[in-house]
Amino acid sequence: MFDIIVDYLSSISPAYAALIATTFTWFVTAVGAAFVFFFKKMNRPFLDTMMGFTGGVMIAASFWSLLAPAINMSEGESFVKVMPAAIGFLGGALFIFVLDKILPHVHINFKKTEGIKTPWQRTTLLVLAITMHNIPEGLAVGVLFGGAASGVPEASIAGAVILAIGIGLQNLPEGIAVAVPLRRMGMSRRKSFLMGQASALVEPVAGVLGAVAVSLFTPILPYALAFAAGAMIFVVIEEVVPESQQDGNTDMATMGFIGGFIIMMVLDVALG
Template identity: 80%
Template sequence: MLDTIIDYLASISPVKAAFLATLFTWLLTAVGAGFVFFFKQMNRPLLDAMLGFTGGVMIAASFWSLLAPAISMSEGEGFIKVMPAALGFVGGSLFIFFLDKVLPHLHVNFKKAEGIKTPWQKTTLLVLAITMHNIPEGLAVGVLFGGAASAMPEATIAGAVVLALGIGLQNLPEGIAVAVPLRRMGMSRRKSFFFGQSSALVEPIAGVLGAAAITIFTPVLPYALAFAAGAMIFVVIEEVIPETQQAGNTDLATLGFIGGFTIMMILDVALG
């Protein structure tokens, strides 16, 4: 089954392949948001474990799928070889840092809105928080597909598919983390689902842009891979992990993180 998917994606344009792969990651966000039709309350310990899982997947993907290939495909030796990855990594981190300071958003615990002051409703702010997380995820998938189409040996279709699979799995709890709190606030199930799934609509957009950019400017691939890695790791350290520590479920969150990291590492090394 996986081989068939990989062969098909390899036979089409990288932009179309990136679109289909990120459409899959959006779909799993929608599946997570669909939990709102069955549950009105969040089981906070379970959510923290799932968010820990999300962090583990993102950290593992950042290294195995993005940083390691970025370093491997760079020319030169020593400091020269690692500089494209280092510059891209810092650039991606600063990009999300800037968005975090400027874009108004609100986290699951509803304690404090971040970004510039705005009269926007909590609904919009919560959706924006998850949307900000999804930008580097879609970008990472698109960049890998673009690199594979450019015949870079370190970037493969199989690796891009595995990355999309891992991101899709961790999108499930993100869909829940948006939709269920909105339902608890009194919003209808349909509206809660709509806002929950819409937080991942940015992934196909970022995926297509990433793939298109790499097919046109192949030399920037190491920078782009590391850029996506830096953005993802910033999100994990600044947003995801602190969120899991709010309710005292640190052990569950840590075990979830270990599980997510291990699964993503196995998938990437064994299949990618």
């Protein structure tokens, strides 16, 4: 089945392949948001474990799927070889840092509003927070598809598919983490679901843009891969890990992180 998917995505344009893959990651978010039809409250230990899992997947994907290929495909030796990855990584982290300071949003625990002041409701701010975090995920998938289509050896369709699967796995708890709190605040199940799944709609957009950009400008590929990695790791360290540790379920969150890292590493190395 995996080989069939890879063969099919190899036969179509990178933008279309990225669209299909990131539509899958959006769909998994929607599945998570659909939990709102069955539950009104979150089981906090479960959510913290899954948030830890999300962090583990993102960290593993950042290295195995993005940073390592970015370094390997760069020309030169020593410092020269690693500079594109370093520059791209810093650029990705700064990009999310700036968004975090400008875009109004609120974290899952609803305890702190960040970004510029706005009269928007806290429910909208929660959706914006998750939406902001989904940008680098979609971008990472698209960049890999674009690189593979351009014939770069270090970027493969199989690797892009594995990355999409990993991101899809960690999008499940994100969908839950948006929709269920909205329901708990009194929003209808239908509207909670719609807003929960909408938080991932940015992924197909970012995925297509990433694939097109790399297809047109192949030399930016190592920078683009590292950019996505820097953005993802910033999200993990700035929010995902701290959020998973806030309610005292530190051991469960940590083991969730370990599990997510191992799963993503095994998938990437064994299949990618």
